Amino acid sequence: MNKKFLIFILLLVFGINTAGAEILRDEFIEENLKDKVFDEYEVNTNYNYESTDRAVIKLQIKKEITTKKGLQDGDTVEFIVKQNVKLNNKVIIKKDTLVTARIKTYTTRGLNGIPSQIIIDDFKIPDIDSRKLKSTYIHRGLDLTIMVLPIKWALTPIPFVGSFTNLIIGGHCKITPRNTILLYYYPEWNV
Amino acid sequence: MKKIFCIFACFVMFSGIVFAETEAETILNDMQIQNRISNIGFKLLNSNKIDVRMAFVYDKKTSKTPIEASLTRRQIVVYKDYIKFASDDAEIAAFLAREICKTAESYSGLMKGFVSSAQIKLAPKKYEILFDKRAVDFMVKAGYNPLALITFINKSYPQKRIDRFSHHNLTSKRLANIYEYIYFQYPAFLKDNEYLTNESYQHFLLSSIENRRKLQEKIETGSRENIKYE
Numbered sequence: 001m002n003k004k005f006l007i008f009i010l011l012l013v014f015g016i017n018t019a020g021a022e023i024l025r026d027e028f029i030e031e032n033l034k035d036k037v038f039d040e041y042e043v044n045t046n047y048n049y050e051s052t053d054r055a056v057i058k059l060q061i062k063k064e065i066t067t068k069k070g071l072q073d074g075d076t077v078e079f080i081v082k083q084n085v086k087l088n089n090k091v092i093i094k095k096d097t098l099v100t101a102r103i104k105t106y107t108t109r110g111l112n113g114i115p116s117q118i119i120i121d122d123f124k125i126p127d128i129d130s131r132k133l134k135s136t137y138i139h140r141g142l143d144l145t146i147m148v149l150p151i152k153w154a155l156t157p158i159p160f161v162g163s164f165t166n167l168i169i170g171g172h173c174k175i176t177p178r179n180t181i182l183l184y185y186y187p188e189w190n191v
Numbered sequence: 192m193k194k195i196f197c198i199f200a201c202f203v204m205f206s207g208i209v210f211a212e213t214e215a216e217t218i219l220n221d222m223q224i225q226n227r228i229s230n231i232g233f234k235l236l237n238s239n240k241i242d243v244r245m246a247f248v249y250d251k252k253t254s255k256t257p258i259e260a261s262l263t264r265r266q267i268v269v270y271k272d273y274i275k276f277a278s279d280d281a282e283i284a285a286f287l288a289r290e291i292c293k294t295a296e297s298y299s300g301l302m303k304g305f306v307s308s309a310q311i312k313l314a315p316k317k318y319e320i321l322f323d324k325r326a327v328d329f330m331v332k333a334g335y336n337p338l339a340l341i342t343f344i345n346k347s348y349p350q351k352r353i354d355r356f357s358h359h360n361l362t363s364k365r366l367a368n369i370y371e372y373i374y375f376q377y378p379a380f381l382k383d384n385e386y387l388t389n390e391s392y393q394h395f396l397l398s399s400i401e402n403r404r405k406l407q408e409k410i411e412t413g414s415r416e417n418i419k420y421e
Binding site: 073145 | 328
């Protein structure tokens with residue numbers, strides 16, 4: 001009797017587990033990612049932001065990017081350092097050093113004069129700990145909302161007319177080599 | 192008569208103590224929840240080096256949407272209605288990361304962020320996807336698993352019939368966008384997926400088969416077009 005009961009329990013336990021294993025799969029991921037090895041993602045959980053000493057890094061993009069065409073989240077973009085970066089009279093980053101970063105995401109332009117925007121982060125500068133950088137860069141296109149709102153409010157008393165201002169569309173976002181991008185490097189931050 | 196009076200006096204005295212204890216317990220419980228929310232919130236801010244001020248407030252009242260406080264007072268209100276869906280710190284972080292992103296956005300742009308705040312109110316649908324994606328980034332930097340954003344949204348947001356004329360995206364569309372973002376930006380979380388045993392995540396997989404097939408097609412063809420999720 002006891003044996004039968006034991007077998008029944010074992011069958012029940014292993015049966016359930018096997019059934020569970022059937023459910024617990026994401027085949028799509030198994031197919032696409034099984035052989036790939038990934039670097040560890042940057043986690044920043046040990047910090048001490050006491051120090052205020054910093055160096056300003058001025059960058060310019062190598063090749064123009066725009067939300068008009070061909071952007072995708074995660075694309076790599078290249079920058080060059082515009083001038084020598086000094087800290088305590090010592091050059092820590094030389095002019096023309098190549099810097100890479102990633103387009104984290106972007107938004108398209110919209111009604112009511114809303115411009116598109118590009119968010120760039122994960123800047124990698126040779127010999128510089130990226131966790132000591134304050135570096136998220138957001139660039140927006142031509143913002144027409146500031147013009148749309150007063151017109152909309154002024155026209156609101158006339159029925160339906162105010163709503164026509166909704167049709168004003170904001171500008172595309174474009175980062176060209178003429179734009180200067182500022183990053184801040186805090187060498188004393190304990191990260 | 193004396194006996195009845197004594198019994199009544201005892202009853203009043205002890206019931207007062209019981210009520211006081213219950214109230215004290217409630218306050219202590221609220222303090223613990225508030226403390227947990229604040230710690231997670233500030234961890235997200237510090238990890239992502241977000242250098243603008245914002246406060247995190249736990250509120251037991253109900254509210255449809257916490258958007259007003261985030262944009263105007265830079266105060267992230269965590270209503271009990273939302274937080275009750277969170278089963279761990281990662282899911283609390285998922286909720287907070289989205290709100291942090293929105294609040295940080297209200298600091299940037301023209302007129303000390305007034306214009307940006309107006310834009311978020313004028314086009315919430317556009318910004319909804321942006322905040323979801325940025326929330327993933329914030330969570331990863333703070334050491335949380337970004338798949339918690341999928342499980343949290345899947346548990347807590349309803350599904351409308353259509354979103355063409357709505358101010359908000361279909362929840363299924365948001366979830367598919369988050370999944371795609373994690374796939375391309377942080378695939379290791381999907382490869383070693385801790386959430387495969389999570390019921391909410393499994394149901395997301397079940398309900399997103401069509402959307403995930405579209406993503407698979409995009410990957411196989413190497414397309415750079417944005418997918419139109421349903």
